[in-house]
Amino acid sequence: MEVKARAPGKIILAGEHAVVHGSTAVAACIDLCTYVTLSFPADSDMNDKLILHLKDLNLEFTWPIERITAALPNSTSSIPSSPLSCSNETVKALSVLVEDLDIPEAKIGLASGITAFLWLYISIQGYRSGKVVITSELPLGSGLGSSAALCVALSAALLALSNSVNVDVSQKDWLTFSEDDLDLVNKWAFEGEKIIHGRPSGIDNTVSTYGNMIKFKSGELTRLKSNMSLKMLITNTRVGRNTKALVAGVTERAIRHPNAMNSVFKAVDFISNELASIIESPANDEIVVTGIEEKLEELMEMNQGLLQCMGVSHASIETVLRTTLKYKLTSKLTGAGGGGCVLTLLPTLLSGLIVDKVTTELEACGFQCLSAGIGGKGVQISFSDTS
Template identity: 30%
Template sequence: MSGEGIGFGKAILFNEHFVVYGIPAIVSAIGKYTIAKIEPMDKSGWTLNDNRKATPRYKEDKLDQQKKSINNIIKKMGIDLSKKGIEITLDGTLYCASGIGASAASCVAIARALSNHYGLNLSDEEINEVAYEGELAYHGTPSGIDNTASTFGGLIWYEKKNPIIMDKIKIHSPVEIVMGNTGKVANTTAAVAGVRERKEKYPDKYKEIFDRAENIAYLAKDALNEEDYKELGKLMNENHKLLQQIEVSSRELDFLVKLARDHGALGAKLTGGGLGGNIIALTPGRELQDNVANAIEKEGFQTVKTVIGAVKEGV
């Protein structure tokens, strides 16, 4: 018997990094996903065929973390591979790069595929918990936001409190975005550690920035509820400024953000860990989406044209 599972990619719309400290963040599943397939094999242990398309060096750089992640997932699920092992195959429409939730999508997809393969019938909540264990191998102290978006889909308001606060934000239909890839593999763990260090060193400066980030989250939630994308874009621009102030942007990210805005994006910012990876540009309507994507591609960068608010396979 074989098992299959999917996990969505994601884009953080507001407050990556700030979310680690309990500031609300808004994240969306995007219409691209990873598929995991599990096949039984006669020998013990597990093997992996990773057929996902990826930024150069992405898969090589993440290999050790990936092995640890899969072991975490198998351990958390209580699966014994000492007699009969499994072959895991990863594929799908999600292009692997930093800032797009590739690691979380693979964790969710593998957890779902294992659940199906072994007839465990895990709920989405349980899949999310398992995927978080997998994410620990990639991010050290992940907020949990990536695996949550990857598991549940849609738009999510997320607060890392105890217990975690997670609310769906409903929009009538998914909205077009462009993600622009710097081509640099980001080290999220290093970025998170750097913010922590500077926050301890400059508490007053950082308190001011963090307070503004919190305010932006509430304004952005209102803008989404009202589907006021002009306002949402302005808030994305302001959020990027705060991310620059906490030093997680980069020359390439800032270049792509400016390029997207100059070609009509309603707003643009880095998305994910920063220091590389992707930007997200808000481009409602296919025409605007094409214009912005073409401008980025002309400069030699790769893009993903997709949507926020994705709730089902292949949106």
């Protein structure tokens, strides 16, 4: 039996940075996914090995099972239904297994993701031979939740071939877990995210697991249900950014100008809550949908202006804003800013010719453009018989 899982990436529609200071933010999944295929090959050459194939990067790593058991003699797979945090001692032991690999210097950033992979695999499947193949439509390190999508898809695939969830393996179409099983997937994925990021908010893995949209404020997450199809052009500026430095910069600005910045954060809170309310409002016909899209554009524009007030824009982001504005399209940065990705709302009635033109112009600047539906389904799995 082989299982394939797919988990979507995410965007922040409103509220980034301000959420750190008590404001509301809204996040949504996108229909660009990470795919994980898990199998337990009967081939004798594959016995007693754990293989990880990163197909997009043309990298494959192999660990003898005996090497894993020697490094982690006290690990257990008896409680996949009860996620536990990875201890510091286990992280150190896993790091030794990762150091055994010949990871190219240019890809050394993969180490934390591989560590999370090993821990999730061993925790849920134990010391079992297997092969995991990973592909993704999400650019790495661009703020679109690629690490969370990996942890969610991996957790889903591993749990699907365990006794901890109830799934119909005879079904060959894409399936969604029950609500309780989704909760379990999300808890495991969050533990994987902690290995990669240290102290993640849990927002990325939650959106990837459950899909659609969520509103969050001061640690409280509320799931939202969109009543219309939204489409965005996502422009990856390919400019790397230091998220911690950007967050610290906003905090320092708030210390220097407390009254002004508190007003900015309060305004963002209003924008996020209004955006969430609009998204959940009825969208019965084309005229109503157009009206909703126009309101969303205005809120995006206001949010972008406030993000500029926080000092997290960048020359590359401003280039995207100017370019899309020429075509009367509205854009805002998503995530940390300082580079990263920019969202451009593509109205329902917008001509495909316009989309092609703006995409061509943005790509001529060296940017990467991705078209994505917003607020769709979360993690899903499918099975196939390999016998």
